Amino acid sequence: MSLDTVTAASVGLDPHAWGDLASDEAAAGMLQIALAAVDVPGVDYADVRLIEAEELRLYSTLEAGVDERVENNLGIGVRVLYRGSWGFASLPIWDTADVSIAASRALSNARAADSVSNAYRTELPPLPAASGRYLTEVAIDPFGVSSSARYDLLAEILAAASKPAEIVMAQAGLNAKRQHRHFANTEGSVQHQHFIESGAMALVNAAGNGTMQRRSFPNSFHGNTAQAGWEYVEGLRMVEEADRIGREAVELLTAPLAPAGYADFIIGPAQMALQIHESTGHALELDRILGDEANYAGTSFITKDAAGSMKYGSPAVNITSDPTVPGTRGSFGFDDEGVPASRKPLISEGIIQNFLSTRDSAARIGAESTGAARSDGWGYLPVCFSTNVFLEPGSGSTEELEDRLGNGFYIDDNRSWSIDERRHNFQFGTEVAYEVTNGKRGRLLRGFSYGGTTPEFWQSVEAVAGPEEFKAFGMPCGKGEPKQWGFLGHGASPTLVRNVRIGVDK
Incomplete structure (x- = not known):
């Protein structure tokens, strides 16, 4: 795709829909539009990042039910090094015109920084051009899993974790994220990376014997997220582990205090x-x-x-x-x-x-x-x-x-x-x-x-x-x-x- 053919219609930009930047070819054209906009005397270096991300987060507790949140965004970030001074600008993308606007603003900001007489001047050693593509290997697309399957799993995790009467709080969570991240710079690098993440968590609090104890899985506070598909969540055996941490939280209520x-x-x-x-x-x-x-x-x-x-x-x-x-x-x-x-x-x-x-x-x-x-x-x-x-x-x-x-x-x-x-x-x-x-x-x-x-x-x-x-x-x-x-x-x-x-x- 040439720069002349990169238009809003050809790219199909819609920041409320997923997949606008899934095409490396379309993204590469937009990257070059931004670099062309800052190709002026005095620019030592510039780079552009086009990123599209969608994230799904579900958390469920016994008291509040399921809280489901979906976020998606599409935008551009441009850095310009002008006579040793950095400028940066970013914009959500609604049309390819926004690409040039963001680049022009970054250049303007760099010029403004350059105008400060005592500004720190960056000398960036050149780096050989590096181009390529990176892709997360996924067996099961987490965004292809049905809502009913997710909700059923959350319910099963909570039921297993809260079996003991001493459990006063139980929380279960599932999350998924996917990103298209595209990069180019004035040194000739053009890179396309496509990421998918999946994760899960369970957390319980037990109360009794004058104390409250917490257990979690597979890691404290946030659980664990891997760069993988839904197969990672299945491999965690969350229901079985939720049962275990519920029992351990209760056991901790009467466990001896560790020494000093x-x-x-x-x-x-x-x-x-x-x-x-x-x-x-x-x-x-x-x-x-x-x-x-x-x-x-x-x-x-x-x-x-x-x-x-x-x-x-x-x-x-x-x-x-x-x-x-x-x-x-x-x-x-x-x-x-x-x-x-x-x-x-x-x-x-x-x-x-x-x-x-x-x-x-x-x-x-x-x-x-x-x-x-x-x-x-x-x-x-x-x-x-x-x-x-x-x-x-x-x-x-x-x-x-x-x-x-x-x-x-x-x-x-x-x-x-x-x-x-x-x-x-x-x-x-x-x-x-x-x-x-x-x-x-x-x-x-x-x-x-x-x-x-x-x-x-x-x-x-x-x-x-x-x-x-x-x-x-x-x-x-x-x-x-x-x-x-x-x-x-x-x-x-x-x-x-x-x-x-x-x-x-x-």
Whole structure:
């Protein structure tokens, strides 16, 4: 399709209908219209993102019934670097004319920024053109599942979770999202990515014996969302797991209170995912390290010269950024600056090797971008977000790790968390803890919590279970002013830590 034939009629634009940008050819033509509008002297670089997204969210409780929400949007975001000054503009698309309007506004904003005499000037090293297509592999389209099937599943989850009389609150949720994300820049990159996500959650509160206890599945608060089709939801066996967490919540009401002091324990994959997110993913975001991000969730204790020298954890700590691994919310073919996805070591044998970075932030320290520029749709500038950040597995089963532990605890599923504005001091509480005596898991405990500083914690890691025990979780994360949501993945195998402070959050 030539630029002359790209019209509202040829593209069939209707922001209230799904599929306008499903055609890579039509989207490519619109991308070129925007780039042509900013092809003027003084423009050092420009990029365009055309994004169409549709999201379905259903939540159900015993008291309120089902709350169903469907959102869809279609729009464009244009960045222009004019004589070292950035300009950005975004618009919902109602007609192809909006493409040129958004581009012109971005150029105007960049010129206005350039007119400020003391403005910071960005020098963006060139990047070789990278073009291609990325597509989520899906067996069952979640948007093709009937409403009755979704409602029936929610009802079955709630019924299973609320069987015990002590359950005072039960919630079930299902979600699906699909996106067409198209990108082009003045360096010659043209990229088309098509994503589908599916997820589910169950949450219960039980009350009695002077306390209230919570259990959740498959992860705390938001459940879990994978980059996959409805087959992922079916594989979660939500009804069976809802029955389990209902019974466990009741059992926690009379469980002994976890002790305080210092202890050795094993952290399960769900809790490790949050530990990685809060004390590693955010701490290694280069915009925080450089001080660019401070208003929302703070900066970082890590310094910009830490790569290659700073001891962050024990030799058992190997953490990677790898969006090429399929199946989680941090999986993609290209980031939102067009950088191809690649596997990068962030921490190797406890030593920091790389940061999570964007093209701009990486250039400021003389490094290459690790491809972590992400945005919550067309209306936001890309910022530095975690991708798939994983603690690499070690070897052996969970049972072997418990045998190595000897005496201590096995904990999992987050109940509460707090971390300071530099990602240094933290405390976490978990929904469950089990005593481990002579390598054997025993009675259930409630109110387990642990805390410390980020370097002390990661240096306390003695061993990580093998790849057969690894689990990944898709998470949402808020960042920036104005706040936008990033969608990312964290994963780990059960992890053994020694001599960590416990009992800090009752």
